[in-house]
Amino acid sequence: MKIVYIDHASATPVRPEVKEAMFPYFDKYFANPSTVYDIGTRIKKEVDAQREKVADLIGAKGGEIIFTSSGAEANNQALKGVALGYQKKGGHIIVSGIEHHSVLNSARFLERLDFEVTYLPVDGYGLVDPERLRKSIRPETTLVSIMHGNNEIGTIEPIAELSSVCKEKGILFHTDAVGTVGNIPVDVNDLGVDLLSLSAVSMCGPKGIGALYVREKTRVMPLIHGGIQERGRRAGTENVPGIMGLGKAAELAKGEVRGKMTQLQDLRDALRSGISKHISRVHFTGHTDQRLPGHLSMCFEAIEGEALTFILSQQGIYINTGSACASKALKTSPVLVAISVKPEVAQGSAVFTIGSANTHEDITYVINRLPRMVERLRSYSPLWQNGNAR
Amino acid sequence: MKFVENVSADETLDLVCRMCPIHLLEPGEKLRCLKKGEVLEVLTDYDGALEDIPGWCERYGHEFLGVEEDEDCYKLYIRKKRE
Numbered sequence: 085m086k087i088v089y090i091d092h093a094s095a096t097p098v099r100p101e102v103k104e105a106m107f108p109y110f111d112k113y114f115a116n117p118s119t120v121y122d123i124g125t126r127i128k129k130e131v132d133a134q135r136e137k138v139a140d141l142i143g144a145k146g147g148e149i150i151f152t153s154s155g156a157e158a159n160n161q162a163l164k165g166v167a168l169g170y171q172k173k174g175g176h177i178i179v180s181g182i183e184h185h186s187v188l189n190s191a192r193f194l195e196r197l198d199f200e201v202t203y204l205p206v207d208g209y210g211l212v213d214p215e216r217l218r219k220s221i222r223p224e225t226t227l228v229s230i231m232h233g234n235n236e237i238g239t240i241e242p243i244a245e246l247s248s249v250c251k252e253k254g255i256l257f258h259t260d261a262v263g264t265v266g267n268i269p270v271d272v273n274d275l276g277v278d279l280l281s282l283s284a285v286s287m288c289g290p291k292g293i294g295a296l297y298v299r300e301k302t303r304v305m306p307l308i309h310g311g312i313q314e315r316g317r318r319a320g321t322e323n324v325p326g327i328m329g330l331g332k333a334a335e336l337a338k339g340e341v342r343g344k345m346t347q348l349q350d351l352r353d354a355l356r357s358g359i360s361k362h363i364s365r366v367h368f369t370g371h372t373d374q375r376l377p378g379h380l381s382m383c384f385e386a387i388e389g390e391a392l393t394f395i396l397s398q399q400g401i402y403i404n405t406g407s408a409c410a411s412k413a414l415k416t417s418p419v420l421v422a423i424s425v426k427p428e429v430a431q432g433s434a435v436f437t438i439g440s441a442n443t444h445e446d447i448t449y450v451i452n453r454l455p456r457m458v459e460r461l462r463s464y465s466p467l468w469q470n471g472n473a474r
Numbered sequence: 475m476k477f478v479e480n481v482s483a484d485e486t487l488d489l490v491c492r493m494c495p496i497h498l499l500e501p502g503e504k505l506r507c508l509k510k511g512e513v514l515e516v517l518t519d520y521d522g523a524l525e526d527i528p529g530w531c532e533r534y535g536h537e538f539l540g541v542e543e544d545e546d547c548y549k550l551y552i553r554k555k556r557e
Contacts (some may be wrong), residue, residue: 169490172545309493315500
């Protein structure tokens with residue numbers, strides 16, 4: 085059976101060049117980078133060389149990169165690290181209501197420590213309004229965190245505009261760029277951000293490694309206390325193979341990101357056009373143009389997204405519902421609620437995230453099968469009658 | 475402990491939120507970039523630095539000028555005395 089994997093927001097296949105860069109660091113070059121002898125210091129130099137590559141991908145300096153275990157850890161480090169690091173200055177932070185759980189739950193954790201959090205609403209496309217942000221800022225606000233590209237609806241936020249509101253008031257700005265770094269050009273200076281989270285998973289790198297960009301002179305309280313790794317900002321012996329993989333993935337992404345964008349947009353538009361043509365009662369979500377290039381999200385009326393995901397997988401097609409709430413807890417996705425999708429429609433959420441290895445043949449394969457699968461699920465649905473949602 | 479006020483520094487190293495032994499490693503590295511006679515300001519909220527940094531300066535031949543207590547951290551001043 086043909087396999088069409090269109091869930092690249094969940095995971096990407098590790099590229100052969102990346103694997104090759106990692107392998108010697110499992111056994112041949114196994115020493116601890118913090119040691120003072122030559123086989124350790126040589127590895128430390130390699131780790132720092134990868135730091136430079138990651139920095140180069142986002143227009144930063146090597147010393148501004150902290151390696152983490154994931155994008156989720158980078159988000160936790162940014163929120164908790166800044167909130168605690170600037171606690172004497174103020175105890176209020178602002179996040180958008182459509183952030184990844186690693187941001188939202190870090191904010192909720194901070195509320196338990198008596199910090200105050202404002203959850204900013206978004207419009208029907210998922211966009212945060214800079215004026216609304218301006219009005220939410222208080223004298224005691226220390227941090228604003230708004231994601232760059234939303235993993236569930238694909239919308240890209242106007243980060244430069246939002247961060248300039250914060251800069252005027254001397255407030256730090258963090259963006260979760262896990263969905264964008266490696267998929268679109270990202271530059272921390274163009275975006276005007278003080279902190280930025282990224283992950284190797286988004287750019288055909290290995291799992292278990294991410295990074296947090298922290299602009300020079302920004303204070304962050306470490307999450308993991310211990311030794312001197314990451315200049316005392318994140319203790320624990322470095323995941324050297326992971327770091328080598330992230331560095332290689334970043335180096336490759338730097339040269340390829342513009343071409344990849346065009347390729348993914350082309351495939352996404354073909355998929356959208358095919359779905360619009362062959363399936364009725366579909367609500368595309370997120371912004372039409374201001375969105376991640378390989379990302380297409382929608383809600384099919386009168387079906388359940390996880391049922392669709394399951395029967396498509398039996399056809400060799402792998403997609404996602406976009407939300408752990410919807411797929412694991414059978415709860416309406418908070419992101420879809422935030423953009424005012426009706427709960428009964430939100431149940432039919434489907435997210436296609438196209439990768440570089442996908443082809444027009446893959447898209448045709450999906451378009452040839454998806455309408456039948458949707459039709460079959462609707463035929464079982466009490467919410468569907470005579471070709472229409474009840 | 476020697477307390478000082480309004481010391482003019484050539485470089486500042488912000489180590490607030492970081493702990494032992496970073497308060498000794500980073501100043502050493504930063505001082506290498508300074509010229510002899512220049513002053514490094516170290517910002518820290520780690521109490522141990524108040525004891526460790528003067529001792530470290532003595533061992534490495536630099537002059538510990540003193541400490542100033544700020545609202546949210548200590549400011550320690552080191553004059554580079556040798557390459």
